Amino acid sequence: MVKKVSLKDIAQRVGVSTALVSYVLSGNEEKGRVGKATAEKIRQAAEALNYQPNHIAKSLKTGKTNTIGLIVADISNPFFASIARGVEDEASRFGLTTIIGSSDESAEKLKKLVDVFVKRQVDGFIISPAEHSEETVSYILSLGIPICLIDRHFNSVKSSYVVTDNLESMRNAVTHLVQQGYKHIAYISYESNLRHMRDREAGFKEASREIKSEIFKIHYAKQHIELGDTIGEILAQDRVDAIVFATNTLSVAGLKYLRQHNVRIPKDMNVSCFDSSEVYDFFEHPITHVRQPIDQLAKASVNTVVELIKNPGQQVENRVLHSELVSGGQDADRAVPNR
Amino acid sequence: MVKKVSLKDIAQRVGVSTALVSYVLSGNEEKGRVGKATAEKIRQAAEALNYQPNHIAKSLKTGKTNTIGLIVADISNPFFASIARGVEDEASRFGLTTIIGSSDESAEKLKKLVDVFVKRQVDGFIISPAEHSEETVSYILSLGIPICLIDRHFNSVKSSYVVTDNLESMRNAVTHLVQQGYKHIAYISYESNLRHMRDREAGFKEASREIKSEIFKIHYAKQHIELGDTIGEILAQDRVDAIVFATNTLSVAGLKYLRQHNVRIPKDMNVSCFDSSEVYDFFEHPITHVRQPIDQLAKASVNTVVELIKNPGQQVENRVLHSELVSGGQDADRAVPNR
């Protein structure tokens, strides 16, 4: 183990106090009103000794760790992996290191992660909250730790957040189907009270008002069974002409089911999906889907947290970003013009 | 901001020294030979005051941060996202927090991330190294910081590592094709000197000795153009009857190209892929592929690092795990029995 050089070593070498060294090396030369010649000598000594400041000591003194905690549902889910990448990149621009945790959509696990991160004294949180985790978010707020929710937020908790306009996104997606002439649309979502889920459902309802529609809800934990059953039922009834999937996991799993049962898209059944996925490229006709601005969500959340760290008394900041509807193919038999 | 309670607060309340409190609360009661009654009082006071130990102060004193740094090529790549999830879960079992960085396969970026993490005094590293980053790995070793490479390793640097047996994996995959009767196999890989890439190539060569074979190398950064060109050339020549993809990104991109050009698998062309992907489920016939033991890789790497942290003088530990060949369909016209 290489011996660490400290401020004291430099101070001794140059023959000044550690205070001076600290001022110079932390860029507060003006504040310490250090002499130019001295400052130069200090810098040279630091260079010569290959001085590496000790973050821990600094943190202990300043109370800042230059760390932010990111908590998502599951880092191995492509959507959150992309979010994580965006957060990591943006945070590093501010000299912030990101620590990551996966809640598996469990409020309890989320709370535990928050406890761990609070103990580690993260300077701020970016969280995609699980259902029923309002209390945990309030708790963070009560500690005065900056937090920005991402992807989802709560009505009852006044925290900063950055989300996609889920209602609008879903309304656009469904309107697109309606305008293509689809008459009976099924909506498949999770059993969830999370705001973003409710917004998507509201968007669906708004856009499907003039046609027939059915809504199906699946339990997150039991989706492997329930999704197949649900789609099977929809197909058996033979009334529905388009299915809307409310999330990326449902979209991919739903498409998989349809493909395995030789349902042709959009000929036998059209679909509209949420989020991007590489599986879409494996269909003959493009798959209509909502593309969320993942990178912007990530960057905006980091920026919000950075602002909150700088100005602790800051107003709550909310950003609602727009998504893009990537328009796919339509059933050629259905000669309704695309808008 | 809630006022933090410290050891001192508890000491005052109970009327003992902070030393006693520290011994009791850090579980070193025996060492401090603290009286039972006193210990109990201290614990109650800690409870009552909702004492949260300050990790930073502890770290400053002990030199341990209970943090490990994970560096992969790209956290948004599903393979590495899964690795990250596995590492995160296993690390948390040991009370370790994981900080993550993406190198984008750049030795320079990797070096920068290492510098940041070293400054943060991570207790250990888990790294999937980029090409030409031997020096950085040696540097970590020279600092005496525990490190375990994952997925890839270097011959020239004596560090612990956990990898899949890439040679064996690829040999099995290709042997499977040969045994099915394929006579002219193309191998598509990246231009790379990384050990795991060389091993896979060696496995391909071994297994394809008795048949015709061609090897194609693509530049990682230019894969979007070069992969299409390469496969296009292979198809135009019309000699090759099976393509082997050396990595997960190549597999997915390659399959995408084949699908878009209406090449039927395995009828027109069979393939063998590396790593799992959800896109495989979108083919009529199962796609043969090598399934790496991702979770075991992740867990083993954490365990190795934990061991190294505990016993700094530890021997280098290498683990080579076996993969599973998930056998896909074969061309029905080719009546060679499957082994």
Next chain:
DNA sequence: CTGAAAGCGCTTACAG
């Protein structure tokens, strides 16, 4: 069984 004290490596008023 317990306390006083040094020290981890910084920062930052304060005094000169």
Next chain:
DNA sequence: CTGAAAGCGCTTACAG
């Protein structure tokens, strides 16, 4: 322009 000193919250020999 510069130094001496306190202190962030712990841990840990050391002395009793």
